[in-house]
Amino acid sequence: MVKQYVSLAARVLRKYRLYSAINVLGLAVGIACCVLISIWAREELAFDGFHENADRIYRINKVYTPTTGGRELHALTPGPMAGALLDEFPEIETATRILPSWGGMLLVNGETSVASQDVLFVDQSFADVFSFQMVRGDRSSALTTPASIVLTTSMAQALFGDEDPMGSVVVGGGDFDYTVTGIIEDTPDNSHLRYNALVSWSTIESTADLLNYSFLERWLPQTIYTYVMLRDGTSAGAVDAKLPDFTATHLASRADQYSFYLQPLSDVYLQSRDVLYQRSMVQGSGQSVRALGLVAFLILLIACVNFTNLTTAQATRRAREIGVRKSLGAHRRQLVTQFLAEAFALAGLAAIVSTVLLEASRPLFNALTGKEAAAFFWVRPDILLSLAAVWVLAGFLGGLYPAVVLSRLQPARAIKNVTRTKRRGGLQTSLVTAQFAAAIVLIIASATVIRQMDFVQRTDPGFDREHVVVLPVGRTGIPNQLDAFKAELLESPGILAAAATSDVPGTSLSSYSVLPEGRSADEGIISDAVFLADTDLLNAYGMQMASGRFFDPNRPADSSAIVVNEAMVRSLGWTDAVGKRFDRVGEDHQGTIIGVVKDYHQASVHQEVAPIFFALERRIGALSVRVADSDVSAALGAMRTAWERFEPRYPFEYSFLDDDFAALYELDRRLMKTLSFFAILAVLVACLGLFGLAAFAAEQRTKEIGIRKVLGASATSVVTLLSRDYIRLVLVAFVIAAPLGFLIAQRWLDGFAYRINVGPGTLVIAGIAVLVTALLTVSTQAIRAAHNDPVKSLRYE
């Protein structure tokens, strides 16, 4: 019996090739999308999960509520916090501190030098909290003695080649000797924390006095990261509950502004979009994971709906066969089995085709995720298992409904083929409507993302971000000879200005605590972002002054002056800021505000323009060079020549500011690409199903159309007749989808401080796009039917 079912199924599939192909293709595409998205989503969700104690590890973040209003999340914590936590909280097993070296570090071994982006100063306990694998060296002591460095495998390879680096000396940051005490695995792809090398914390402590690193013992400013590992069986909630008291004890004056909390390690990667000041850490987007998860589900749903609809439509033309089989003594169960077997064969075929699609879409997958998938990346037990699950699910969805409906047909009628199935069953209509509603929602969502990204592109950042070349000189010796270097650059006619700054727009700034004039020392202190710059900042970036003036190289007194932005003035509730005093807390530094810079976007448009103040101070991270747009390559050549003369140890590096700025929206852009890609696929899959249904309807109504034509109906009226139903259906789908799509799009836009509105235009365009696509699909069939020779179609009788 089974053999007969299988060979019969194969013949039926072959006989109705078009329907089988549509069915298999649609479902295969649905399955492939779903698998691709879930592979990606699972990797995102599993970030940092490889640490043995991942479930007990937390990062300490804080909620900062400036007295001037607003609310920010920071990842930065005070230097003494780790020690104090360990002393006072029995729940905490280990606490570890991390301080990324500012601007990276140049590491040198003899003639070889390598710029490393992420060099972290870490406690020895780093090795207890995290499970990164040590390849060489003693895990329990490698980071103990001052001036110890642990290199990653790649870094060791780059610096030492085939030599044994253990015990060798590496020169870091120009003049400091580190001893290699270990080799650690390269940062795993799924670690939010990035490193090229780890340096022992005791190194900072041993040089703290020398360099006046007061942040180690003081609770302000807050510049380091603290991670804790709780004891087994203790809860983060218990620690969180006691943290306010802890803050009140150690930071009495600021307890109402700082509220520390534990962020689970599993959330750090995906749920930190709003957390500021994360250096040497990568971020994902939990929102994208949720959005694409929904998309995957919708596409699979659409494909399964197709499958159900097409198999049902397909099966109704076999009513006669069912009647005959009943007359031959078929029991209902046997008929149900037969139809299920066919559906399973079809779904099985789709599952197989989907694996081919998966392999073929590997380059696409890599482009969408920014990762590198290996060949046959989908051959994994979990994926094969879910393929099998989808196979069974689709088989049942596609087979059960037609099987049950058809096997219930009254045999005497079925044989006569008077199965007056109304033109389309109620279920079928609702399924197709749901399908199109899902497609419209996806289109509204992706259209919104595309429009917002366009808006972001066109938003005036408040400065001229084009034609600015950024030289990352922070880790080189160039800042020591800054004036000479700048002078040499400016000799090149293509170079208009150069400004040395701590950071550049698009990166996060550090923060200083200051006491603005007119506020009491008790509660008036604010912590805000500080942009350290030289006097050429405005020339290099083209920012505008709102009032007052910027730092003047000819006025030595400006070294203690302060410039603020308009947001700062607003947040302090001032009308005129110029002339007001602005004192740095903890430093013997009293300044006067000399000017107000017009607001510009230092961060992405996700965030409101934050208060910033500018100080004329040399802590140089980068040199921003404004070039004339006439000959950028000559200007770059001049920069290279100067660089190589001033800093021969260190390879010339540069980037364009607008590229760096674009990187801010990398996650958004990736969401835009993936979302619009899958939205289009969803519409195509839905239309594939519609095409099948329309072809079927046209075929079913061949006789009716023939009669109408004999009676004088025009081709146009026949096309209208056949398409009318579908228009109504898309309209109903639109009514359902428009509010839903609106809500979803609006929700996403909430993540932007500066954003478009989802206007009726977007909704209507999405509806029209789907309507037109649906009509094109349907009318191909309708037109074919309308042009059939009526006599031929009637001769069937």
Next chain:
Amino acid sequence: MSESDDQPQLGEPIYELRGVSRSFGSGFNEAHVLKGISLDIAQGEFVSIVGPSGSGKSTLLNIMGMLDAPTRGSCYFMGQATHELSERQRVKIHRKHIGFVFQAYHLIDEMTVYENLETPLLYRKVKSGDRKSKVADMLDRFNMVAKKDLFPEQLSGGQKQLVGIARALVIEPRVILADEPTGNLHSSQGDMIMDLIRDLNRNDGVTIVQVTHNERYAAYGHTVVELLDGSIDSVSQVAGQSVQSD
């Protein structure tokens, strides 16, 4: 033929129809297709049902074949009221005793001749070995061994109807219900099919109920029942034909 105990003797009634009515639709649209048909058919009898198109012949045959049920009245098959049977029992009797032959053959297009013949046996859960020999017997008997792997569309009308009859016969039914079996055939093919049906009746004792429009073919039977507008207009014995009782 099977030797089961419930095998009725030749001449005993196989069908007893008592006031069988069938109507379709309801209210204004209600169509009374059969109006109180009472009819006895004996085991081994060969009955021809004639009458104008739309008079209810096919409906009557479907009720006898348990593909349809009367709205009023009852139909006894081998002494059992069909309306008292469960769906399961009905399918069981149906499978065992009743073979259908249709005007439009109604072979299953996607299956070969062999598979068409095998299908009723599969539904009866006949073992593979028995199935093979029974199908082989039928192919032999109807000279279709060479055609067993062909699909219906590769056969002529007469050949299709041969397969249709072979398929009805393969389960060794007690009765064959044939709805205009020659309706789509040329006269030479028609004669061949009718001769075959008569042989089944004479030599194997299979009860035949056929619907026909052809007077000559109607006369192949013992009894001719004429339907007119849902009622029996006349029942006549065909001269020179009587139920064989040897």
